[in-house]
Amino acid sequence: MANRQITLAQRPTGMVDQSTTSLIDSPMPVCGPDEALIKVGLLSIDPTIRTWMNDAPGYLPPIGIGDVIRSGGSGVVVESNSERYHVGDVVNGMTGWQEWAIASESNKFTVLPKGLGLDLATVMNVLGATGLTAYFGLLDVGAFKEGDVVVVSGAAGATGSVVGQIARARGAGKVVGIAGGEEKCSEVVEKYGFDECVDYREARLTQRLREACPKGIDLYFDNVGGDVLDATLANIAMHSRIVMCGAISQYNATERGGVTNTSMLIMRRGQMKGFIVFDFAHRYAEAHVELAAMVLDGRIKHQEHLVPGLEHAPDALNLLFTGGNHGKTLVVVDESVQLD
Numbered sequence: 001m002a003n004r005q006i007t008l009a010q011r012p013t014g015m016v017d018q019s020t021t022s023l024i025d026s027p028m029p030v031c032g033p034d035e036a037l038i039k040v041g042l043l044s045i046d047p048t049i050r051t052w053m054n055d056a057p058g059y060l061p062p063i064g065i066g067d068v069i070r071s072g073g074s075g076v077v078v079e080s081n082s083e084r085y086h087v088g089d090v091v092n093g094m095t096g097w098q099e100w101a102i103a104s105e106s107n108k109f110t111v112l113p114k115g116l117g118l119d120l121a122t123v124m125n126v127l128g129a130t131g132l133t134a135y136f137g138l139l140d141v142g143a144f145k146e147g148d149v150v151v152v153s154g155a156a157g158a159t160g161s162v163v164g165q166i167a168r169a170r171g172a173g174k175v176v177g178i179a180g181g182e183e184k185c186s187e188v189v190e191k192y193g194f195d196e197c198v199d200y201r202e203a204r205l206t207q208r209l210r211e212a213c214p215k216g217i218d219l220y221f222d223n224v225g226g227d228v229l230d231a232t233l234a235n236i237a238m239h240s241r242i243v244m245c246g247a248i249s250q251y252n253a254t255e256r257g258g259v260t261n262t263s264m265l266i267m268r269r270g271q272m273k274g275f276i277v278f279d280f281a282h283r284y285a286e287a288h289v290e291l292a293a294m295v296l297d298g299r300i301k302h303q304e305h306l307v308p309g310l311e312h313a314p315d316a317l318n319l320l321f322t323g324g325n326h327g328k329t330l331v332v333v334d335e336s337v338q339l340d
Ligand SMILES: NC(=O)c1ccc[n+]([C@@H]2O[C@H](COP(=O)([O-])OP(=O)(O)OC[C@H]3O[C@@H](n4cnc5c(N)ncnc54)[C@H](OP(=O)(O)O)[C@@H]3O)[C@@H](O)[C@H]2O)c1
Pocket: 045, 046, 047, 048, 129, 130, 133, 154, 155, 156, 157, 158, 159, 160, 178, 179, 180, 181, 184, 200, 223, 224, 228, 244, 245, 246, 247, 248, 249, 250, 275, 276, 277, 278, 319, 320, 321, 322, 323, 324, 325, 327, 328, 329
């Protein structure tokens, strides 16, 4: 039996295309001492994968040419020589874009709890990296306070939709989303319960944000960077907090746009702070309890955008940049892998 893998053939300029990756058959990995063999079920498709394809400094090293594309994912343990994993455990970790992965001391996986009443795709979404990013980004990095006027970009996406719903549940004064197009904006209001949503593709974004937040923005959760960040900076309230979570508008960009309104941080005594969700790894269990409860009692609505077939992982990644995804993007490598 072979292990189908997707490797990095060459570094992309702009969007990933057919020359970026190769689909190859490799020998099945062998489960060594203290290791476990994992059959991959779902891949988490995250914008950061695109940044790892660049030969540029980041929070993890670039993916090497010829290496399997680095990616989060989940799967089931089918063989184990490790006390950490048992056959049948469903695990989450860095699977890479491939059908079979090895859990080892240098690539540890988390065993997912069964019996939560949540399916695997939901766990990968709300209890996975994006839900955790929303939780810690809003509450810790953004120091959210009841009554805050909160603005979230990428509001119809995996991270943004959860940010707005936690803010709503915790008593925000107002929650305003920013998303691309009429359909996404109505999803943000009608499905996720934001008070309002502003379409960044339409003109006069700065003015429309001013109309939505006449007293200013207390907390801006930035998933996008670039012009959208600039328009929100122009509208911050006194002592505003800006959470630098992502800059998806820049990941494929061949030229970087300048942000011009940083002087507003001085005038309004504002703060901007970046973070990576891994910074909070020691506190994931705490977030899992609250996020699972919020999904089960309906305070967090969610949706998963399932793309069938490992070979479609590069197309799935591109969906994040065209806005073709609705909710958390996951590639289904093997649908037999389930949590319950
Ligand atoms: N700091 C961390 O640890 C961490 C962890 C996870 C994710 N993130 C960041 O969080 C952000 C969201 O990630 P996600 O996985 O939740 O993805 P997502 O929001 O589910 O999907 C990405 C969305 O970004 C929007 N988008 C794409 N290009 C854009 C552009 N040029 N301008 C404005 N919006 C654009 C699209 O929405 P529209 O259709 O509305 O345009 C698209 O649906 C990313 O920046 C990601 O890097 C950071």
